[in-house]
Amino acid sequence: MNSPIAHTTPSPDQTQIAPQAERPHDLPAPQVSRRRFLISSATTTGGLMLAFHLPFGHEAAAQTAGPVLAPAVPSAGTPEVNAWVVIKPDDTVIIRIARSEMGQGTLTGLAQLVAEELECDWSKVTTEYPTPGQNVARKRVWGNFSTGGSRGIRESQDYVRKGGATARQMLIQAAANEWKVPASECRAESSQVIHVPTGRRVRYGQVASAAAALQPPAEVTLKDPSTWKIAGKPVARLDTADKLNGKQIYGADLTLPGMLNAAIRDCPVFGGKVKAFDTAKVQGMPGVRRVVQVGDSAVAVVADTWWQAKTALDALSITWDEGPNAKVSSETIAATLKAGLDAPEAFVGNESGNAKAALASAARRIEATYSYPHQNHATMEPMNATARWTPQRCEVWTPTQNGEAALAATAAAAGLPVAQCEVYKLHLGGGFGRRGMHDWVPQVVAIAKAMPGTPIKLLWSREEDMLHGRFHPVTQARMTAGLDAQGNLTALHMRLSGQSILAGVAPQNLQNGRDPVAFQGLTTSGDGAFGYTVPNLLVDHAMRNPSTPPGFWRGVNHNQNAIYLECFIDELAHAVGQDPLQYRRKLMSKHPKHLAVLEAAAKGAGWGTPAKPGVFRGMAQHMGFGSYTAAVAEVSVSKEGELKVHRIVAATDPGYAVNPQQIAAQVEGSFAYGLSACLYGECTLKDGRMEQDNFHTYEIMRMAAMPAVETIVMPSGGFWGGVGEPTIAVAAPAVLNAVFAATGKRVRHLPLKHTDLKRA
Amino acid sequence: MPTLNVNGRNLEVQADPSTPLLWVLREQLGLTGTKYGCGIAQCGACTIHLDGAAIRSCVIPLAAVQPGQKIVTIEGLSPDSSHPVQKAWAALDVPQCGYCQSGMIMATVAFLRDKPKPTDADINENITNICRCGTYNRVRAAIHVAAGTKPGKQG
Numbered sequence: 055m056n057s058p059i060a061h062t063t064p065s066p067d068q069t070q071i072a073p074q075a076e077r078p079h080d081l082p083a084p085q086v087s088r089r090r091f092l093i094s095s096a097t098t099t100g101g102l103m104l105a106f107h108l109p110f111g112h113e114a115a116a117q118t119a120g121p122v123l124a125p126a127v128p129s130a131g132t133p134e135v136n137a138w139v140v141i142k143p144d145d146t147v148i149i150r151i152a153r154s155e156m157g158q159g160t161l162t163g164l165a166q167l168v169a170e171e172l173e174c175d176w177s178k179v180t181t182e183y184p185t186p187g188q189n190v191a192r193k194r195v196w197g198n199f200s201t202g203g204s205r206g207i208r209e210s211q212d213y214v215r216k217g218g219a220t221a222r223q224m225l226i227q228a229a230a231n232e233w234k235v236p237a238s239e240c241r242a243e244s245s246q247v248i249h250v251p252t253g254r255r256v257r258y259g260q261v262a263s264a265a266a267a268l269q270p271p272a273e274v275t276l277k278d279p280s281t282w283k284i285a286g287k288p289v290a291r292l293d294t295a296d297k298l299n300g301k302q303i304y305g306a307d308l309t310l311p312g313m314l315n316a317a318i319r320d321c322p323v324f325g326g327k328v329k330a331f332d333t334a335k336v337q338g339m340p341g342v343r344r345v346v347q348v349g350d351s352a353v354a355v356v357a358d359t360w361w362q363a364k365t366a367l368d369a370l371s372i373t374w375d376e377g378p379n380a381k382v383s384s385e386t387i388a389a390t391l392k393a394g395l396d397a398p399e400a401f402v403g404n405e406s407g408n409a410k411a412a413l414a415s416a417a418r419r420i421e422a423t424y425s426y427p428h429q430n431h432a433t434m435e436p437m438n439a440t441a442r443w444t445p446q447r448c449e450v451w452t453p454t455q456n457g458e459a460a461l462a463a464t465a466a467a468a469g470l471p472v473a474q475c476e477v478y479k480l481h482l483g484g485g486f487g488r489r490g491m492h493d494w495v496p497q498v499v500a501i502a503k504a505m506p507g508t509p510i511k512l513l514w515s516r517e518e519d520m521l522h523g524r525f526h527p528v529t530q531a532r533m534t535a536g537l538d539a540q541g542n543l544t545a546l547h548m549r550l551s552g553q554s555i556l557a558g559v560a561p562q563n564l565q566n567g568r569d570p571v572a573f574q575g576l577t578t579s580g581d582g583a584f585g586y587t588v589p590n591l592l593v594d595h596a597m598r599n600p601s602t603p604p605g606f607w608r609g610v611n612h613n614q615n616a617i618y619l620e621c622f623i624d625e626l627a628h629a630v631g632q633d634p635l636q637y638r639r640k641l642m643s644k645h646p647k648h649l650a651v652l653e654a655a656a657k658g659a660g661w662g663t664p665a666k667p668g669v670f671r672g673m674a675q676h677m678g679f680g681s682y683t684a685a686v687a688e689v690s691v692s693k694e695g696e697l698k699v700h701r702i703v704a705a706t707d708p709g710y711a712v713n714p715q716q717i718a719a720q721v722e723g724s725f726a727y728g729l730s731a732c733l734y735g736e737c738t739l740k741d742g743r744m745e746q747d748n749f750h751t752y753e754i755m756r757m758a759a760m761p762a763v764e765t766i767v768m769p770s771g772g773f774w775g776g777v778g779e780p781t782i783a784v785a786a787p788a789v790l791n792a793v794f795a796a797t798g799k800r801v802r803h804l805p806l807k808h809t810d811l812k813r814a
Numbered sequence: 815m816p817t818l819n820v821n822g823r824n825l826e827v828q829a830d831p832s833t834p835l836l837w838v839l840r841e842q843l844g845l846t847g848t849k850y851g852c853g854i855a856q857c858g859a860c861t862i863h864l865d866g867a868a869i870r871s872c873v874i875p876l877a878a879v880q881p882g883q884k885i886v887t888i889e890g891l892s893p894d895s896s897h898p899v900q901k902a903w904a905a906l907d908v909p910q911c912g913y914c915q916s917g918m919i920m921a922t923v924a925f926l927r928d929k930p931k932p933t934d935a936d937i938n939e940n941i942t943n944i945c946r947c948g949t950y951n952r953v954r955a956a957i958h959v960a961a962g963t964k965p966g967k968q969g
Binding site for chain 2 (some may be wrong): 156157158159249290293294295296297298299300301302303304307309315340360361362431432433434435436468481482483484485486513515516630691715720722723725726727748749750754755756757758760762763
C-alpha cells in the first residue's frame with residue numbers, strides 16, 4: 055500500500071465514499087479516510103533528525119503545526135519504531151517512503167534498502183507515504199521528497215539505510231531489555247531477535263512497542279553491500295498487484311464526498327491572457343455549476359462530472375489577448391538559435407587548453423551542426439489535482455514528483471501559511487519530470503477558492519496537457535574539430551545554442567546568468583563527466599530562451615548533448631577511417647569506467663563480428679546522473695528507406711545495483727522514451743502555440759517499433775548512480791550512428807522521420 | 815434511464831446519451847480502472863470488452879451500446895486477478911507506472927481469444943496501445959507466457 059488511499063480492511067474510522075450512482079457492490083470502491091491524528095504526538099519519537107535546507111519556512115511551520123487531516127495509512131494507531139519503520143503486532147513492517155513512485159521502481163528499491171538493514175522478513179513489508187506537511191512539522195525527518203534527476207535512491211540511500219539499521223538496533227535493545235541480557239549477545243534475523251547464547255527468539259511485532267520508547271543509538275554501522283540479502287536482489291515490485299485489476303487509485307481516479315469536477319483551458323499562446331468569455335451560453339448546460347476565470351490566462355468550468363465540465367468548456371467561447379508571443383513559430387526560434395551558434399558571447403561549461411587557437415592552426419577542420427526539438431512528457435495520466443479550500447485550511451491531493459514543492463505551491467495559491475495546508479501524494483500515471491513542476495496546483499486551488507468547502511477535482515484534457523507542457527528545451531549545436539596531420543584529434547569546440555531550463559523554472563539557481571545544467575554530460579567532473587581526453591576543449595552555451603516554458607524531461611540536457619557529442623565522435627572516426635570503437639578507445643584511456651561499459655556493450659553485441667545480412671551497428675557512451683552507460687544498436691534500412699531497430703545491447707554501471715530487475719526495466723523504458731523522441735517526437739510552434747495537441751500529431755513509439763533490449767548491469771561499487779534516466783542519453787546516438795552505418799546518411803536534425811533514408 | 819450490463823450486472827445509468835462509455839464507467843459507475851488517456855482512440859488506455867471485443871471506450875457514446883450487450887472492464891476480468899493474462903503480467907512484473915496496463919491487459923485478453931498462439935508479428939499488429947514507461951518488451955513476453963508460446967524473431 056503506497057498511497058494514502060487504503061484498500062486494507064476498512065476500519066470504523068474510514069468513510070466509504072458513495073458513488074454518484076448505484077455502484078455494483080462487488081466492485082472496488084475508492085475509500086478515503088477522514089482520520090485525524092495529532093502530528094505533535096509523533097514528533098517526540100526518535101527517528102533520524104537530519105538537517106536539510108527547506109525552500110520555505112519550516113521552522114515557523116513546525117511551531118504552529120496543529121492537527122493534520124491525513125488519509126488512513128497502514129501505520130495509523132501503531133507507534134513507530136522510528137520515522138522510517140513501523141512494525142505492527144502481527145509483524146507487518148511498514149516502511150515509510152518519502153520519494154514518489156511513478157513507475158521507476160524507487161518505492162521497492164528504497165524499501166529493500168531499509169529492509170536490508172532492518173533484517174526483516176521481506177514478505178511482511180508494506181509501504182506508505184508520509185505527507186509533505188508531516189515532513190515540515192517534523193523538521194524534515196524524511197529528508198527531501200523531490201523525485202527527479204534519478205536521485206530517488208542515490209541521494210537518500212545513506213539515511214534510509216541508517217533508518218533501517220537504527221530501528222534494528224532498537225528492536226534488539228528492546229528484546230535484550232526484556233531478557234535482561236546485553237544487547238551485544240543478541241542479533242536480528244528475518245523479523246526476529248535472537249539471543250545467541252540461549253537461542254531464545256522474539257518476533258519484531260512483540261517488541262516493537264518497547265523499541266519505539268527507546269532512545270535511538272547515536273551511531274549505527276551499515277552493512278557492506280557484498281553481504282546484502284534483500285537489497286541487490288531482483289525482488290518483485292511491491293506495487294504490482296493493484297495495477298493488474300483496476301484497484302490502483304491514481305490522481306485522476308480520486309473521489310471525495312461532494313466533489314465537483316473541473317475542466318480548464320489556458321491561453322494556447324504562451325504569455326497570453328483571457329480577454330473575455332461568454333458564461334451565459336454554458337450556464338444552463340447539464341451539470342454545470344460554475345465558470346471560473348483562473349489567474350489572468352485560463353478559464354475553468356466546474357460541473358457534476360468531468361465529462362459535463364469538458365463538454366461545456368468546449369462550448370464556451372473565449373477570446374484571448376494573445377500577447378507579445380503571438381507570432382512566435384518554430385522557424386523564428388530556429389533563427390534565433392542559429393544566430394547563437396555564431397555569437398561572440400557564450401557561457402563556458404568546460405575548457406582546457408586553447409580550443410580556438412588550436413582549431414585555427416589545425417591541419418584539418420571538421421564541422422557539423424545539429425539540432426534537437428521541443429518534446430512533451432506526455433505522461434499517460436494527464437495533469438490533475440483535487441483541492442478543498444476553506445479560509446482556515448487548504449488540502450490538495452495530487453500525483454507529484456515533489457510533495458514539498460506541491461505544498462509550497464498550495465500554500466502560496468491558498469494565501470495560507472504552510473502549516474494550514476497539506477498535500478496528499480497520489481500514485482503517478484507517469485512523471486518523467488513533468489510532475490516536478492506544479493503549474494496545475496495554483497489552478498485547482500484558485501478554483502477551489504471560488505467554491506469554499508467543496509472539493510474540486512481538476513483534470514486536464516490530453517489537449518490541454520499537450521499545449522501546456524513544460525517542454526524539453528530546444529537547442530542547436532555546432533561541433534568543430536581540429537585534427538593534426540596524422541588525423542589525431544587536437545581540438546574540439548562544442549557550441550551549444552538554445553534554451554535554458556533553469557532560466558525558465560528556477561532562475562535563482564543560475565550562476566551569474568549561466569545555466570550549469572545546460573552542460574550535463576559535458577563537464578570535467580561530477581555526475582555527468584565528459585568521457586574523452588581532448589587536449590584543447592571548449593564547451594560553451596549561447597543561451598537563447600524562446601517563449602515556450604521549458605522543463606526537466608527524462609534525461610534532461612543529456613539527451614541532446616549526448617547526441618551532439620556521440621554522433622560527432624562517430625563522424626570523426628569515419629573521417630579518419632577508423633572503427634568507432636577503436637577510435638573511442640584512444641580518446642578514453644583516462645576514463646576507464648566510461649570505457650568499461652562501452653566495451654561491455656560492444657562485446658555483448660558482437661562488435662567486430664559480422665552482423666546479420668542487412669543489419670548495421672552503431673554505438674554510443676555517456677555518463678549521466680552518476681552512472682556510466684553505453685549502447686550498441688542494430689538496425690536495418692530497407693530500400694524504401696524504412697528503418698527497423700532490431701536490437702539494443704545496453705550496459706550500465708550505477709555503482710551499486712539495488713534491484714537489477716528494476717534497472718533492466720528502466721533501461722528498457724529508456725529506449726522506448728528516448729527512441730520515441732529520436733524517431734518521431736517534436737513539438738512545433740505556429741502563431742505562438744503548440745501545433746501538436748494529441749497522440750495523432752505527437753507520435754509515440756508503440757510495440758511494433760520497440761527493439762529487443764539486452765541489459766548488462768555491471769555495478770563496480772564505490773559510488774551511487776541513478777538508473778531512471780542515464781540510458782536515454784545513449785539511445786538516440788547509438789541508433790543514429792547505426793543508421794549512418796546502414797545508409798551513409800547523417801541524421802543531424804531530429805526527429806529522424808524528416809530524413810529520407812531511401813537509398814539513392 | 816438506460817441499463818448497461820457491466821461485469822455481469824445490470825445497472826441503470828444517468829447520463830446524456832452522447833457521453834462516452836469511458837466516462838459513464840468512470841463517473842457514473844465508479845469503475846476507475848478504465849483510464850482516460852487521449853479521448854480520440856489513439857492510446858488504448860480506455861480499452862474494455864463489448865460482447866468480448868476490445869473497444870476503445872473513449873469514443874463510444876452511451877447511445878451506441880445496444881440493450882443486452884455485455885461490457886467487461888478490468889475490474890470484472892476475474893474476481894481475484896486469476897485470469898491467465900493477469901497472472902502472466904504479475905509473473906513478469908510488467909507494469910511500471912501502471913496507468914496504461916488496464917487497457918493493455920484488456921486488449922491482450924481479447925487478442926488472445928482471436929489468436930491463441932500469436933507470433934511476434936501478430937502482437938506487433940494487434941497490440942497498439944501506448945505505454946510511455948516503455949513496458950513493451952515485458953508486455954510482449956507476458957503475452958507469450960499467457961499464450962504458452964515462445965517469443966520469435968521480432969518484426
